[in-house]
Amino acid sequence: xxxxxxxxxxxxxxxxxxxxxxxxxxxxxxxxxxxxxxxxxxxxxxxxxxxxxxxxxxxxxxxxxxxxxxxxxxxxxxxxxxxxxxxxxxxxxxxxxxxxxxxxxxxxxxxxxxxxxxxxxxxxxxxxxxxxxxxxxxxxxxxxxxxxxxxxxxxxxxxxxxxxxxxxxxxxxxxxxxxxxxxxxxxxxxxxxxxxxxxxxxxxxxxxxxxxxxx
Amino acid sequence: xxxxxxxxxxxxxxxxxxxxxxxxxxxxxxxxxxxxxxxxxxxxxxxxxxxxxxxxxxxxxxxxxxxxxxxxxxxxxxxxxxxxxxxxxxxxxxxxxxxxxxxxxxxxxxxxxxxxxxxxxxxxxxxxxxxxxxxxxxxxxxxxxxxxxxxxxxxxxxxxxxxxxxxxxxxxxxxxxxxxxxxxxxxxxxxxxxxxxxxxxxxxxxxxxxxxxxx
Amino acid sequence: xxxxxxxxxxxxxxxxxxxxxxxxxxxxxxxxxxxxxxxxxxxxxxxxxxxxxxxxxxxxxxxxxxxxxxxxxxxxxxxxxxxxxxxxxxxxxxxxxxxxxxxxxxxxxxxxxxxxxxxxxxxxxxxxxxxxxxxxxxxxxxxxxxxxxxxxxxxxxxxxxxxxxxxxxxxxxxxxxxxxxxxxxxxxxxxxxxxxxxxxxxxxxxxxxxxxxxx
Amino acid sequence: xxxxxxxxxxxxxxxxxxxxxxxxxxxxxxxxxxxxxxxxxxxxxxxxxxxxxxxxxxxxxxxxxxxxxxxxxxxxxxxxxxxxxxxxxxxxxxxxxxxxxxxxxxxxxxxxxxxxxxxxxxxxxxxxxxxxxxxxxxxxxxxxxxxxxxxxxxxxxxxxxxxxxxxxxxxxxxxxxxxxxxxxxxxxxxxxxxxxxxxxxxxxxxxxxxxxxxx
DNA sequence: GGATAATCGAGACGGTACGTCGCGTCTTCAT
DNA sequence: ATGAAGACGCGACGTACCGTCTCGATTATCC
Numbered sequence: 056x057x058x059x060x061x062x063x064x065x066x067x068x069x070x071x072x073x074x075x076x077x078x079x080x081x082x083x084x085x086x087x088x089x090x091x092x093x094x095x096x097x098x099x100x101x102x103x104x105x106x107x108x109x110x111x112x113x114x115x116x117x118x119x120x121x122x123x124x125x126x127x128x129x130x131x132x133x134x135x136x137x138x139x140x141x142x143x144x145x146x147x148x149x150x151x152x153x154x155x156x157x158x159x160x161x162x163x164x165x166x167x168x169x170x171x172x173x174x175x176x177x178x179x180x181x182x183x184x185x186x187x188x189x190x191x192x193x194x195x196x197x198x199x200x201x202x203x204x205x206x207x208x209x210x211x212x213x214x215x216x217x218x219x220x221x222x223x224x225x226x227x228x229x230x231x232x233x234x235x236x237x238x239x240x241x242x243x244x245x246x247x248x249x250x251x252x253x254x255x256x257x258x259x260x261x262x263x264x265x266x267x268x269x270x
Numbered sequence: 271x272x273x274x275x276x277x278x279x280x281x282x283x284x285x286x287x288x289x290x291x292x293x294x295x296x297x298x299x300x301x302x303x304x305x306x307x308x309x310x311x312x313x314x315x316x317x318x319x320x321x322x323x324x325x326x327x328x329x330x331x332x333x334x335x336x337x338x339x340x341x342x343x344x345x346x347x348x349x350x351x352x353x354x355x356x357x358x359x360x361x362x363x364x365x366x367x368x369x370x371x372x373x374x375x376x377x378x379x380x381x382x383x384x385x386x387x388x389x390x391x392x393x394x395x396x397x398x399x400x401x402x403x404x405x406x407x408x409x410x411x412x413x414x415x416x417x418x419x420x421x422x423x424x425x426x427x428x429x430x431x432x433x434x435x436x437x438x439x440x441x442x443x444x445x446x447x448x449x450x451x452x453x454x455x456x457x458x459x460x461x462x463x464x465x466x467x468x469x470x471x472x473x474x475x476x477x478x479x480x481x482x483x484x485x
Numbered sequence: 486x487x488x489x490x491x492x493x494x495x496x497x498x499x500x501x502x503x504x505x506x507x508x509x510x511x512x513x514x515x516x517x518x519x520x521x522x523x524x525x526x527x528x529x530x531x532x533x534x535x536x537x538x539x540x541x542x543x544x545x546x547x548x549x550x551x552x553x554x555x556x557x558x559x560x561x562x563x564x565x566x567x568x569x570x571x572x573x574x575x576x577x578x579x580x581x582x583x584x585x586x587x588x589x590x591x592x593x594x595x596x597x598x599x600x601x602x603x604x605x606x607x608x609x610x611x612x613x614x615x616x617x618x619x620x621x622x623x624x625x626x627x628x629x630x631x632x633x634x635x636x637x638x639x640x641x642x643x644x645x646x647x648x649x650x651x652x653x654x655x656x657x658x659x660x661x662x663x664x665x666x667x668x669x670x671x672x673x674x675x676x677x678x679x680x681x682x683x684x685x686x687x688x689x690x691x692x693x694x695x696x697x698x699x700x
Numbered sequence: 701x702x703x704x705x706x707x708x709x710x711x712x713x714x715x716x717x718x719x720x721x722x723x724x725x726x727x728x729x730x731x732x733x734x735x736x737x738x739x740x741x742x743x744x745x746x747x748x749x750x751x752x753x754x755x756x757x758x759x760x761x762x763x764x765x766x767x768x769x770x771x772x773x774x775x776x777x778x779x780x781x782x783x784x785x786x787x788x789x790x791x792x793x794x795x796x797x798x799x800x801x802x803x804x805x806x807x808x809x810x811x812x813x814x815x816x817x818x819x820x821x822x823x824x825x826x827x828x829x830x831x832x833x834x835x836x837x838x839x840x841x842x843x844x845x846x847x848x849x850x851x852x853x854x855x856x857x858x859x860x861x862x863x864x865x866x867x868x869x870x871x872x873x874x875x876x877x878x879x880x881x882x883x884x885x886x887x888x889x890x891x892x893x894x895x896x897x898x899x900x901x902x903x904x905x906x907x908x909x910x911x912x913x914x915x
Numbered sequence: 916g917g918a919t920a921a922t923c924g925a926g927a928c929g930g931t932a933c934g935t936c937g938c939g940t941c942t943t944c945a946t
Numbered sequence: 947a948t949g950a951a952g953a954c955g956c957g958a959c960g961t962a963c964c965g966t967c968t969c970g971a972t973t974a975t976c977c
Contacts, residue, residue, distance in 0.1 A: 115938095157480075183458060184398065184400070184458055235455060236451035237447040265477050334960070651910050677877070694907055697865060762923055
């Protein structure tokens with residue numbers, strides 16, 4: 056399930072095209088496959104260029120031709136592997152008497168939590184935190200795994216505001232960070248579980264606010 | 271401003287105590303000093319055992335005698351360097367007409383945000399992510415820089431609940447992650463600023479809740 | 486004056502041959518050259534992998550790629566440096582009224598003695614003693630510097646026996662050790678000089694025997 | 701069976717004598733014992749100061765107080781262990797019809813060969829060849845294990861000359877090296893066995909000479 | 916009998932070298 | 947032109963011993 060084969064690394068593919076041996080597409084896959092395997096067999100530290108190349112049955116320079124360094128390969132492998140939490144096609148949108156606000160957001164969060172709580176999830180957060188934040192790959196990676204989800208969330212919040220379910224003066228960016236940040240925080244610090252119970256409590260409490268009701 | 275010299279690295283302190291040449295405290299300081307310097311001159315990647323040893327004017331094995339690897343040294347250096355956001359002694363604020371609930375929490379968060387937004391802050395998060403999370407040093411580090419602040423926050427929340435400012439059925443752990451997590455999230459993803467405005471909006475919105483008022 | 490470039494280090498020459506970048510012969514030479522220099526500037530103890538690598542302008546791993554340890558490098562350097570006492574081509578001495586038996590052996594011994602009495606000679610014996618005697622390199626080394634000479638000697642003795650100059654029931658191996666051993670013994674124990682006088686006396690006395698003539 | 705406890709290391713024992721704690725004789729023995737054990741458990745390379753000290757239950761400085769380095773300790777251990785080939789008390793000297801000349805020398809050589817052919821023997825030769833030849837310890841060691849035997853041999857040769865068994869113009873030093881050197885040579889190079897057969901052939905052939913009898 | 920002094924166990928310390936791993940570049944041959 | 951193979955310079959890793967040092971604890975003799 057490769058995500059975007061064409062734009063991933065378009066380095067020299069510029070103009071002339073078609074001279075000499077055409078590149079072998081299987082090479083690309085073999086490399087990412089090897090990286091992926093190494094990743095969840097022994098963690099991000101094991102994704103060395105040397106190991107990847109050998110495992111993929113590929114020369115080191117070939118790997119370097121397409122990715123600039125180990126981080127890039129690992130990230131590409133992760134992004135290639137699964138297209139992030141599968142976008143929750145909110146089918147329940149149809150007609151039901153709407154239960155709670157942000158019902159859809161909660162559903163998305165459950166999926167995200169599930170993904171991130173896996174072994175792969177640990178790797179994702181670790182790599183986000185460890186990589187040089189200014190790299191293109193890093194940006195793409197962050198966007199792919201987190202900010203894209205957050206953008207979907209923004210949409211949901213905006214709609215909910217329009218529906219009058221959320222307060223009109225809502226600071227959406229802050230709200231999003233309240234919610235998605237809580238997930239990440241637990242994941243990174245590891246001080247508590249990231250599960251369904253937590254997600255539901257999180258949404259509920261964010262909605263209701265901490266403050267005591269004024270009765 | 272060393273924090274707690276006694277418990278920093280209690281490595282082989284087993285039983286007999288006081289046999290052989292006592293360790294030279296200047297060595298300890300020189301090592302951490304060198305690590306600290308390297309850290310904010312060139313980032314965590316520059317905290318090499320070799321560089322640390324040379325800069326501290328110390329043999330490599332001496333460094334290894336007290337810390338198991340580069341991560342541990344870097345973490346110790348950071349922990350030793352600054353005592354984390356100085357605990358805001360908010361007790362003197364007693365009698366004034368109390369303004370908003372969680373006023374004290376907000377003040378603490380401002381300090382934390384300030385610390386973490388600095389260059390050092392980036393290092394802290396990067397190191398949390400990079401180190402093996404199950405190590406003792408890593409646990410100590412996480413606790414020192416994050417969880418300790420979170421614990422202080424828990425105290426404030428509990429008091430606020432008792433004062434009736436916050437709802438009685440509050441899920442404190444969730445609330446804490448909502449707030450501290452948001453800070454970390456921005457820091458890690460870098461999609462928006464971590465400043466006073468953000469902190470104030472965060473506390474306010476967490477308190478009030480996202481939901482539209484019912485009236 | 487490299488002796489035999491081909492067989493010097495035949496390490497992984499297994500099967501496929503000729504894949505990948507061929508090794509740079511200059512590297513090989515630079516390493517042995519550096520080792521040789523270090524050797525007779527400061528003795529065998531100075532032939533450190535680190536020093537060799539640095540002096541050769543080469544990475545340490547490159548040295549290890551071709552030789553397993555410091556002994557091997559030093560030995561290779563020595564073997565590469567001088568082709569051992571140049572084999573005395575004694576064939577041209579054919580028709581002259583032959584003087585004494587073992588005249589040719591004596592000539593060879595003089596050269597050997599000369600070589601071994603030099604600084605290099607001390608190194609040779611020291612290295613023979615220091616290296617693990619079962620290693621391939623060690624065997625090659627011993628053969629190159631000592632046993633090869635002894636083999637040449639064996640040839641001479643056999644011919645002398647055939648010419649009737651030496652007793653027919655001669656135990657050649659014992660005889661060889663009597664002679665070459667005496668050289669080495671002096672070299673190793675250092676209790677007396679290893680010079681021309683000694684060599685001549687040695688050959689003469691071995692020939693004549695210690696026993697008082699019977700007549 | 702310690703050899704010479706008193707003169708082994710008389711370092712500061714100069715004048716004042718007897719102030720402070722007297723040295724513990726058991727320490728001395730423990731150190732040499734440990735060294736000896738290490739030596740024939742794992743060879744000379746295993747006789748490190750650290751290992752010796754620990755095994756002897758002794759502080760490193762204590763070892764250094766009495767011996768300057770690892771070589772010295774190893775040699776001392778070896779010399780302390782056995783007093784070299786027990787001097788063959790030539791009891792057969794009495795009245796028997798004298799068999800062969802150098803009968804007594806042969807007997808001594810058999811003992812020497814036996815000793816040196818053992819594992820310990822290998823160590824002895826290796827250490828002789830490896831040690832810095834100019835050191836006092838090295839000289840003592842060489843003398844103890846080899847030159848002392850050679851001196852005994854000289855005595856026998858001189859007596860044999862006087863008895864008219866050996867030629868009057870014998871170059872005794874050369875003769876000695878012919879014989880003892882052959883032993884050492886085999887030991888060091890390892891190209892042939894050092895056993896009784898060899899020793900007997902050696903003595904016989906040295907006596908008779910290589911030369912064909914003039915009929 | 917208390918001062919003095921050397922010995923001893925322990926182990927910290929500055930070093931040097933070890934042998935290994937991975938990086939990212941380069942060179943060669945085969946396709 | 948691509949790709950597999952792998953040599954290469956480099957830098958850091960973590961370990962083993964070196965030989966020196968500084969401790970506290972003994973264990974004697976000397977005053």
